[in-house]
Amino acid sequence: MATKGLDALLGATLDQQSQVYIPRLKTHFSVxxxxxxxxxxxxxxxxxPTGRGERKLDNNLFNAVLVVKGCVDPDFSNKTLIQHYEATDAADCVTKALLPGEIVKLFQTVLDLSGFGDDDELIEDAKN
Incomplete structure (x- = not known):
């Protein structure tokens, strides 16, 4: 006998996408x-590397890399885009092409789609 959880998993897909409007550019990005x-x-x-033989997470780089990996359109690894912004790679292109708030908006949407959404909202949905 199948359970609701099992049925939900069997019918689910990991392919979650959304559109994020960037007002300054007057366009939507697909993430x-x-x-x-x-x-x-x-x-x-x-x-x-930290210089003392240790390693630590660079939060700004992590945010940019998540935007690169989560952005379907535009493709920040596009060579023309990287050259236009004189970036060293796709993550550098994100930081040079977008304002900090735009990066956060895209980063947050990618995280939300990846299951890191607002717990309060989820609890409210469960109640209804």
């Missing part, structure tokens, strides 16, 4: 949910 593996790779990519 997607990230998998656990993509999050792990983003964490690895944003973990940098």
């Amino acid at each position: 997607k949910a990230l998998t656990s593996e993509e999050l792990r790779k983003a964490n690895d990519q944003a973990t940098v």
Whole structure:
């Protein structure tokens, strides 16, 4: 006998997408949910040496890498876009092409789609 949880998992997809409007650019960006593996790779990519033989997470780099991995359109790894902003890579392109608040807006939407949404909202939905 199947349970509600099992039925939900069997009918679910990890392919979650959303549109994020960027007023300054007067356009929508398409973003997607990230998998656990993509999050792990983003964490690895944003973990940098401290100079004392240790490593720590660079939060700004992590945010930019998540935007790169979560953005379907535009593609921040596009060579023309990287050249236009004189960026060294896709994450650098994010920080040079977008304002800090725009990065946060995209970052937050990617996290929400990836299951890191507002717990208060989830509790309220469960009550109804």
